[in-house]
Amino acid sequence: MAVTHITDKMKRVDAYEKARGEAKYLCDFHLPGMLYARMVRSTIPRGNILSINLPELPDGYYFISAKDIPEGGKNALHMIAEDYRCFADGDVKFIGETIGILVGSDRGVLYELEKMVEVTYEELPAVTTIDDALEKKAIISGEDNIMCKLECEMGENVDEVLSKADSIIEETFETGYQEHVHLETNSVACAYEDGKFVIYASAQCPFYIRTSIACTMGIKSDDIIVRQMTTGGAFGGKEHFPDVIAGPLIVACNKIRKPIFMIFDREEDMEFSVKRHPSRTVFRTGLDKDGNILGTDIKIYYNVGAYLTSSYVVLQRGVFHSTGVYRFPGARAWGFGVATNCFPTCAFRGFGAPQTLYAIEMHLDHIARKFGYDPAEYKKKYFLKQGEETITQGHIVEKVMLEEMMKQITDASDYYRKVKEYAIGSGKGIGISFYNHGGAFTGNGEQAIIKAKLKLKKEGEKVSILCGSTEMGQGFRSIMRKIVSDTVGIDIDNVFYDNPDTSKVVDSGPTAASRSTMVVGFLCEKAAKEMKERWNEGDFEVIKQYEHPEGHPWDQTTFRGDAYLGYGWGACVVEVEVDKLTKEVTTKGIWSSHDIGRPIDELIVHGQVNGGIIQSLGYAALEKLECKDGRFKQRSISSYIIPTSMDFPHQEYFFVDNPYPWGPYGAKGMGELVFNGADSAYMGAVERAIGRDTFKIPMPPEDIQGVVDRK
Amino acid sequence: MSKIEFTLNGKNVVYDGDPLRRLVDVLREGFQLTGTKEGCGEGECGACSVLKNGKLVTSCIIPVGSVGGDEIVTIEGLRETEQGKCIIDSFAEGGAVQCGFCIPGMVMASQALLLTNPHPTEDDIRVAISGNLCRCTGYDLIVESILLASRKGEGLW
Numbered sequence: 106m107a108v109t110h111i112t113d114k115m116k117r118v119d120a121y122e123k124a125r126g127e128a129k130y131l132c133d134f135h136l137p138g139m140l141y142a143r144m145v146r147s148t149i150p151r152g153n154i155l156s157i158n159l160p161e162l163p164d165g166y167y168f169i170s171a172k173d174i175p176e177g178g179k180n181a182l183h184m185i186a187e188d189y190r191c192f193a194d195g196d197v198k199f200i201g202e203t204i205g206i207l208v209g210s211d212r213g214v215l216y217e218l219e220k221m222v223e224v225t226y227e228e229l230p231a232v233t234t235i236d237d238a239l240e241k242k243a244i245i246s247g248e249d250n251i252m253c254k255l256e257c258e259m260g261e262n263v264d265e266v267l268s269k270a271d272s273i274i275e276e277t278f279e280t281g282y283q284e285h286v287h288l289e290t291n292s293v294a295c296a297y298e299d300g301k302f303v304i305y306a307s308a309q310c311p312f313y314i315r316t317s318i319a320c321t322m323g324i325k326s327d328d329i330i331v332r333q334m335t336t337g338g339a340f341g342g343k344e345h346f347p348d349v350i351a352g353p354l355i356v357a358c359n360k361i362r363k364p365i366f367m368i369f370d371r372e373e374d375m376e377f378s379v380k381r382h383p384s385r386t387v388f389r390t391g392l393d394k395d396g397n398i399l400g401t402d403i404k405i406y407y408n409v410g411a412y413l414t415s416s417y418v419v420l421q422r423g424v425f426h427s428t429g430v431y432r433f434p435g436a437r438a439w440g441f442g443v444a445t446n447c448f449p450t451c452a453f454r455g456f457g458a459p460q461t462l463y464a465i466e467m468h469l470d471h472i473a474r475k476f477g478y479d480p481a482e483y484k485k486k487y488f489l490k491q492g493e494e495t496i497t498q499g500h501i502v503e504k505v506m507l508e509e510m511m512k513q514i515t516d517a518s519d520y521y522r523k524v525k526e527y528a529i530g531s532g533k534g535i536g537i538s539f540y541n542h543g544g545a546f547t548g549n550g551e552q553a554i555i556k557a558k559l560k561l562k563k564e565g566e567k568v569s570i571l572c573g574s575t576e577m578g579q580g581f582r583s584i585m586r587k588i589v590s591d592t593v594g595i596d597i598d599n600v601f602y603d604n605p606d607t608s609k610v611v612d613s614g615p616t617a618a619s620r621s622t623m624v625v626g627f628l629c630e631k632a633a634k635e636m637k638e639r640w641n642e643g644d645f646e647v648i649k650q651y652e653h654p655e656g657h658p659w660d661q662t663t664f665r666g667d668a669y670l671g672y673g674w675g676a677c678v679v680e681v682e683v684d685k686l687t688k689e690v691t692t693k694g695i696w697s698s699h700d701i702g703r704p705i706d707e708l709i710v711h712g713q714v715n716g717g718i719i720q721s722l723g724y725a726a727l728e729k730l731e732c733k734d735g736r737f738k739q740r741s742i743s744s745y746i747i748p749t750s751m752d753f754p755h756q757e758y759f760f761v762d763n764p765y766p767w768g769p770y771g772a773k774g775m776g777e778l779v780f781n782g783a784d785s786a787y788m789g790a791v792e793r794a795i796g797r798d799t800f801k802i803p804m805p806p807e808d809i810q811g812v813v814d815r816k
Numbered sequence: 817m818s819k820i821e822f823t824l825n826g827k828n829v830v831y832d833g834d835p836l837r838r839l840v841d842v843l844r845e846g847f848q849l850t851g852t853k854e855g856c857g858e859g860e861c862g863a864c865s866v867l868k869n870g871k872l873v874t875s876c877i878i879p880v881g882s883v884g885g886d887e888i889v890t891i892e893g894l895r896e897t898e899q900g901k902c903i904i905d906s907f908a909e910g911g912a913v914q915c916g917f918c919i920p921g922m923v924m925a926s927q928a929l930l931l932t933n934p935h936p937t938e939d940d941i942r943v944a945i946s947g948n949l950c951r952c953t954g955y956d957l958i959v960e961s962i963l964l965a966s967r968k969g970e971g972l973w
């Protein structure tokens with residue numbers, strides 16, 4: 106019997122079916138009698154709909170809109186709140202809002218029909234940038250366009266600290282939109298089978314979809330079945346957004362009673378799907394005469410678009426990560442979610458943390474250089490340690506190994522020699538960053554809100570894992586089977602896990618927040634241990650539910666307490682050369698070290714590190730997505746540039762061993778952590794090479810030229 | 817409408833229909849060969865890569881009318897060959913596969929490379945797959961897996 110041990114470097118269980126082209130994604134299915142759907146979307150950022158004129162629809166073609174929502178239903182998708190409308194009705198709030206869907210058998214015909222739909226509007230003044238919204242050029246939400254806000258503080262009173270400081274440095278950093286570009290576009294289908302609606306979706310969170318559209322239809326969640334299909338990448342882009350497709354589809358399916366597929370083409374996916382929040386972070390930092398930080402006051406603005414989606418939670422994470430991996434004598438952070446008439450922003454790997462982590466890293470780089478310190482040494486003075494206070498007045502629960510990690514990457518990259526050798530402005534540069542990511546939902550959210558459950562079912566020699574957590578490329582399916590194989594001591598081929606079907610599995614919570622291995626995997630390990638002890642009892646089931654460790658208070662109304670029990674920690678060095686003439690940047694080396702507890706599979710975590718870091722470097726160096734008057738300018742992957750195999754060199758990576766007591770075999774979350782810091786290491790290197798401070802990402806060559814030209 | 821004859825994964829086939837139809841649609845819908853994926857539809861991502869007379873092409877920008885008399889190989893054909901099996905094995909062993917959507921195209925690109933260059937360097941590989949986008953892996957493990965295939969498959973190409 107071949108047990109797969111945690112320390113074995115395993116072949117992923119889905120590798121062959123995917124590499125052989127046998128894995129079926131939603132677009133690979135064909136059901137008898139199936140129809141397709143195409144969205145009709147708003148073309149202005151804000152206005153009242155005066156009329157919708159449809160072309161004559163051929164037989165078997167339909168137009169479905171808000172008026173088709175059944176009695177008892179509601180024109181709303183229940184994401185976190187019921188704020189996102191299933192269909193625009195009466196007015197539109199952003200370009201790309203769903204007005205209706207056209208349904209029929211031929212995609213070519215639908216495409217032509219969509220072009221013939223005429224909508225007339227009375228245009229209303231719109232706000233499409235953070236500035237417009239803050240200046241109240243129009244009021245679109247509440248009294249001040251602030252859709253959500255929060256405040257946190259720790260340590261000494263920041264106002265007093267700033268009034269006594271020898272100097273105050275004020276800096277503003279901005280980050281742009283980022284598109285997920287999961288290689289498989291958003292795709293959802295809805296069918297009516299045996300008296301129930303069945304949703305087939307490329308998605309991260311099947312139970313989210315169910316809740317969201319049960320609200321639209323006014324029916325019980327149990328009357329809807331959601332089946333996750335093999336998912337070709339997600340990165341947050343398929344956390345809540347599938348609801349926006351599933352809602353109109355279920356309304357249509359309710360009328361037409363035939364299977365209906367909606368598969369976005371790439372252009373639609375680029376132009377009309379959620380994105381990462383653009384941000385602005387403003388620091389006012391008080392220093393003594395030697396440049397030591399006395400305290401900092403941070404104001405954070407995220408552009409949330411026209412609907413809230415998950416933005417309040419994203420903003421909270423941004424605020425909780427705004428002091429980075431550092432402890433200052435005093436700190437205060439304010440977060441504002443700014444409403445605009447832009448496509449809503451939502452989850453994207455890192456979930457609000459990357460924006461503020463980028464900002465604090467650059468801010469410390471700038472202060473260090475101004476006072477003549479090496480950025481690495483300067484940052485090290487402020488490293489958080491176990492037991493120290495965080496911005497939420499909670500404590501760091503675990504051992505922090507940043508100094509060891511720093512040593513690994515500064516040695517491997519020869520950092521100290523290079524910072525001496527590469528004179529500021531010489532065209533060569535090296536940068537270093539430190540970052541973390543709080544694992545799982547904030548505070549006691551796992552217990553109070555998610556209430557994650559997992560079931561193991563034993564039949565003969567076989568064990569099935571039943572939970573709602575999904576495989577989207579990150580390796581969950583392999584890791585879960587490995588945990589059961591090792592813990593129970595059975596062949597991994599006798600451990601089963603299928604893409605979740607909400608009628609068959611228990612709800613283990615969303616596949617998000619780097620929580621699946623750490624939280625759901627831990628439930629799996631516990632259930633497997635019990636199963637092993639009772640192995641001879643015949644066939645039986647074990648269900649485990651999340652329990653929050655005692656002694657870690659959290660208040661979700663004041664945002665005080667232990668926000669996260671286990672952080673992933675990271676450190677990254679990037680080295681670049683910038684061409685004096687063209688400002689083309691060549692990345693010469695990438696070194697990283699991560700504390701993810703104890704890795705569950707060497708190869709899988711290696712792949713996560715590589716992929717996360719390249720996405721982060723794309724975010725900093727290439728991925729420019731501009732929104733002009735509420736419309737995205739880059740609408741294809743020829744105009745929105747993501748990294749290719751040629752853009753960045755081979756990476757060197759390290760881990761430290763720091764087993765986490767509440768994760769399976771000592772593992773912590775890592776999916777998002779690895780996105781959180783290469784961007785600022787890269788920008789630090791570029792700054793050294795060009796001898797200028799920078800204040801925004803992305804920073805493609807043409808923008809570097811602009812910075813160099815700046816007087 | 818016109819009749820187009822070509823070789824598909826070693827078999828002679830006839831397509832009778834609109835010659836302007838994209839090859840990717842003919843493969844996926846007409847021949848039910850869904851291993852070839854569509855990621856962009858504009859020749860930019862490589863998910864739809866197939867071999868045409870041994871050369872890598874993106875089937876989303878080729879009209880089926882242009883492949884008359886040609887030899888087309890898709891992942892469904894390649895996976896049954898010794899070369900294909902070696903590449904796929906190496907991808908599994910080397911950890912090249914995450915969400916998998918780019919991977920059939922990457923396997924095709926690897927084959928196209930190894931056919932002309934059985935002992936590629938890391939740089940050769942990076943150039944050869946530069947038309948194939950992957951959003952998950954950051955490419956390192958794909959590159960290493962192709963190196964592994966060229967070692968394990970010594971003599972196959």
Ligand code: FES
Binds near residue numbers: 874
């Ligand atoms: S689908 Fe053909 S290149 Fe992207």
Ligand code: FES
Binds near residue numbers: 337918950
């Ligand atoms: S494995 Fe997901 S795009 Fe390559």
